[in-house]
Amino acid sequence: MPQIQSELSFNGLSVLYQIAHLLASGKDLELIMSNILEILETSAGMKRGMITILSPNNEELAVDVARGISETDKRKGKYRPGEGITGKVVATGRPVAIPILDAEPTFLDRTGARKGLKHSDLAFLCVPIKSGNVVIGALSTDRVAVQDAVTLEGELRFLEAVSDLIAQVVQTRRRDYDRIHALEKENLELRRSLENKGKPDLMIGNSSSMREVYRQIGQVAPSITTVTIRGETGTGKELVARAIHQKSPCASGPFIAVNCAALPESLLESELFGHEKGSFTGATAKRIGRFEAADNGTLFLDEIGEMSLSAQSRLLRAIQEKEFQRVGGSDSIHVNVRLICATNRDLETDVREGRFREDLYYRINVFTIALPPLRERGADVMLLADYFVKKYSRLHDKNIERISTPAIDMLSAYHWPGNVRELENVIERAVIVSTGNVIEGHDLPPTLQMKDASEQGERNDSFENLVAAYERELIVDALKDTQGNQTEAAKILGTTKRIIQYKITKYNIDFLRFRRGDSTGDDE
Template identity: 45%
Template sequence: MDKFKKQRDTLIRKLSILEDINQTLSRSLNLKESFNAALNILFTRAKIKAGAVFLLDESDSLLRMEAHIGYDSPPDKVKYRLGEGLTGRIAQNKSPIVVPKVSKEPLFLNMMKGWNPRKDRELSFVGLPIISDYQLLGVLNVLLRYNPTRDLDTTLKFYKLVASALVQPIRLSNILLRERENLLNQKVRLDAQLKSEFNLNNIVGNSRSMQEVYEKVAQVARADTTVLIRGESGTGKELIAQAIHYNSLRSHKPFVRVNCGAIPETLIESEFFGHEKGAFTGAVKLKKGKFELADGGTIFLDEIGELSPMTQVKLLRVLQEQEFERVGGQETIRVDVRVIAATNADLEKLIEMGKFREDLYYRLNVFSIFLPPLRERKTDILLLADHFLLKYNRKHGKAIRRISTPAIDMLMRYHWPGNVRELENCMERAVLVCEDQVIHGYHLPPTLQTAESSNTTPRVSLQKAVENYEKDMIIDALKSTRGIVAKAARLLDSTERIINYKIKKYGIEVKRFKG
């Protein structure tokens, strides 16, 4: 009966140890930290003399120490080749090894100095492979004080369960490591792609005014100077801002864009600086602002002229001190951010009207770049059109080879109020509707098609056209009133006498509309 009770107590104790190990392994994604904690449980509760976990490095097929406990000297640099010593033999054969007396085993190399013959009369060794889906992940070794009555089969089964518990953390760590490597590789590829895409050589335009823009971008890109980009809507201000960032020393850090004109006044402070949990209704969790997200990189403030006076004050502080507080927070947050601002507004006029702070203007206008409108750089229109033709050929799987001469003339005559953005939209539409290899004038939007180019030149005088329009209006009114002239006159906001005069003048038969 006592023997049964002792076996039951031993089983309960071992199950409790396994439960603690499993809970410990699930608390952290750091393998070294988790395995050291698990070995500490074995050391204090299972009374092992020493223990170690080795992981297989697939790059060189070496078993490297990941965690250890109970050794006299730090064994961190200890490693085994496959087949070397007991640990290497376990890994090579993927099978456990139990040595009742290590003093009798020549393969026990004692590289980690876990056994001191002067202090320890004898030790037992238990080593097991850590395997998942027939794949070796590592090896678990423990040293136990020698006990001639110890049931080594039962001991081995217990440590097999311990080794099994180590499988999931290793697999998860390997998955996370691969994902991290993939993300890093992807980031490297994206960074290279962005640098290539926003290289100054890829910005289309060879006009004199654009050459001056390129020179300014090249001058300011590698400095941390605040830049103000000015120009009409659609001239490519964001493209220039990205070119500055991706050709700067901050290119590997974030580029964060904020459209100041698109954020409601009540939310703009939270968007800029973030908010603490519970700062206002709906703030269910902490949120980092755009400046915090851009730390180390560049923030692009588009449409800066749309900011309210209150926000301008807070922005000025960030530009001066590089620090702020989240909405509802007390902690001062410091950031290292380069600011590039852009606007199509006349800031000088806004200053005169009291709508834009003069001190903020001078803080932003350290280095100014002006982007000319497309109508002032006519020589770039055809270059841009060809560029967008190639771009949307690739995107939509088309094989359009050229733009016809009449279509080119239409592009060159148009005044492009929407600038480069409008030209890009125009060319994408043309590529979509074109079914052959040449873009003609009729493929372009109606806004570009003059009466001459579309063969709809008027054949009547202005006076005749007005008379025809007036006649049509009177006929429509008579149809609506079933030929009642007085009602038609009221409908047209005129008098019955004038309408009767016009009816007679245009030879309209009123009786056709009665009944």
């Protein structure tokens, strides 16, 4: 601690004792810092005290506690290291005394604390706040102007002694800032999840295909295994990914989603792995990537099949080694991330044709969940429609009680190329245009009110198609219940194995996908 000389105009040791006693009181940190500035003003004549803290990334100084200014003005007090007197003190680690403030052109007064005061009547003192040899902030005050800086040497050393006392408190505040920032980020992700998607437990659907999806989620969620979700656009792949995350060991960590198809190739690697300042044109600051943001949580890579081969190569290394380097950087960053991927592409074909790395395919294809298209989910269409009617009736302040029978027939007959997402949009539109408390057929979009051109002329065998679809679903359910055993499936359905084999071939059913690793069967 710097020596406190006797030429001070106040009792320096008494003031230091008051501050030390205050620091040991265990009060709220912000209150302690404010009280220190009050003691400096009332007992030492040092007015407009400010404590400025350097951000954790060392890129910005911000006024943390100030005396005599509003919260709005306090928020204006932001500086870069080296900018103004305060920035210079932080950058160099050396104290500065300005005997007459009016004579110092680099003084900024961004907070406006001295608005209306004559700078020629003021002197300015600023000392660094250090944790060991590392500068973490600055303490500054005003006093009456003097003729030269020598007169201020005693008060400058006194202020350094105060800085030494509060350094430990400021360092604690920096750690609190990091923790609060992490909590705010996590809470923001959670709020967005709840607002945009609803709770994952509210996934709608009771069809056999969706019950299989639920079973698979329950099987894989408690592990940290990489999961690949496959399905057409709009089937709810991200909703399944969130359900897995929320039931997993890393549920308390962040869930970070990246749409690989929405980012140009030139930015995808930077988005995933981050970049260092100056690593490319426009990289004006260091930026952490999604892998780093998902540490101790889940990273969801949607449309992974759209990644370039170069990005696939870096992703493979990150998965294998659990570490990566930022774009333009040389330091390896280790992360603990659970990876969930999704795609609507045929990755097997992409591998054969060289559009997707074979080694990456096998790395992510550990546990696959196949989401069925809406057209194969039967009565789920109406369950979802009723759910969306209630949701958008509340949202748009409408009193829709039900869907009419003609409208139900139209919804059930439609082939839904856009899957659940398209159904949701259709129902929202119907709720908006409906003039009564029932959604009628004419409230639905024109695409549902006319037969698809590709289906023209098929009216005569539509009954046969419905029977065939029902028959196929019965056989699939039986195969699931028997783990792909055709003989046992035939017994459940009260028919012969030969007929089951014929129907499997006719409807192109892959019975092998229902086999378990330890199951045995007679169906070669």
